[in-house]
Amino acid sequence: MDWPNLAAFVAVADHGGFSAAAEHLHLTQPAVSKRIALLEDALQARLFDRLGRQVVLTEAGRLLLPRARQILAEGEAARRALADLGQHIGGRLSVATSHHVGLHRLPNLLRRFTAAHPRVALDIRFMDSEQAYAQVLAGEVELAVTTLGPTEPPLHSTGVWHDPLQFAVAPDHPLARMRATTLADIAAHPAVLPDPGTFTHRIVAQTFARQGLSLQLRMTTNYMETIKMMVSVGLAWSALPQTMVDAQVQVLAVPGVQLSRQLGYVVHGGRTLSRAAQALIGLLQEDSAGGQRKPGA
Structure with a gap:
């Protein structure tokens, strides 16, 4: 008809x-x-x-x-x-993100987005990076802004921020008194890291495994703020994002070893993105093109 x-x-x-x-x-x-x-x-x-x-x-x-x-x-x-x-971007935009990225990378970006597109209803879901991947794959969210890991079609990932990791201990930790530190020295002490299935844990564990070393885990948790607290009180060492390093912890320099991860966004290649999602990706790409912005800057 x-x-x-x-x-x-x-x-x-x-x-x-x-x-x-x-x-x-x-x-x-x-x-x-x-x-x-x-x-x-x-x-x-x-x-x-x-x-x-x-x-x-x-x-x-x-x-x-x-x-x-x-x-x-x-x-x-x-x-x-x-x-x-065609003139106004609106509707609901569902985004998955990790707690760390949501706290340290997204606030200013989301402030810019909501100011530019007040008609968009943001549905932000906090979860582990691996769960965020699964939600994009299942179509439960349009995109994820998170730590990037191995990505296979139909998912597509794009890096936005380079996120260096630093070996960190409490200022009074035995490792802090060493003039020169090796991976073997660090492996001799308990660590606190994200869960073994996470992208970040794999990066750290593989770095030690390449030298035939295994990790002593005091505990695991996916909340980086909790990990930093345990490091700062001397209970364990960890690999903290550079954005979280401050006077509460001491960085260990390990010659010849550099840890880093990529943060960015993940989308489903078989789905058409809403104009709201495209607008948010545009801001993410601006951040990527503009270099490393300091959180809060």
Whole structure:
């Protein structure tokens, strides 16, 4: 059932004839007659009785008329909404992010985004990076902004921030008193790290494994703030993001060893992103192109 045919039907009913409807629609009378015939053929029902020059609705026509008006009204509303979409970005945008990225990388970016697009309803979900990947794959969120790990189609990842990791201990930890530190020295002491299944844990563990070393884990937790607290009170060493290093901890320099991870966004390659998601990605790409911004800067 085509909207132009419905519009012709309503116009004939409203104006009482084919000629008047044709004038209203800026069509020829034969064109209006053809549209009505196509509609009657599609519905398998006669909609008008032609009584000389008078045109009256049949029972089927009277039944259809209010529904046709509703369909046309909804179609016009949809047209206006799509027209508005071309000028204003709105709707709901679901984003998954890790607690660390959400706290240390996103606040200023999200402030800029909400100022530029106040009609967007942000649905931000905090979770582990690996869970964020799964939510993008399942279509539960449009994109994830998180630590990047191995990514396979249909997922696509794009790096935004280079995130160096630093071996860190409490200022009074035995390792802090050593002039030169090796991975073997560090491995001799308990560590606190994210869970073994996380991307960050794998980066650290693989660095030690390449030298035939294993880790002594005091405990694991995926909250980097908790990890930093345990390091700062001397319970363990860890590999902390550079953005979290301050006077509470002491960095260990290990010659020849550099740890780092990539932070960025992940999308599903088989799905069309909303304009809100595209706008957020645009800001992320600006951050990437602008170099490493300091958190809070």
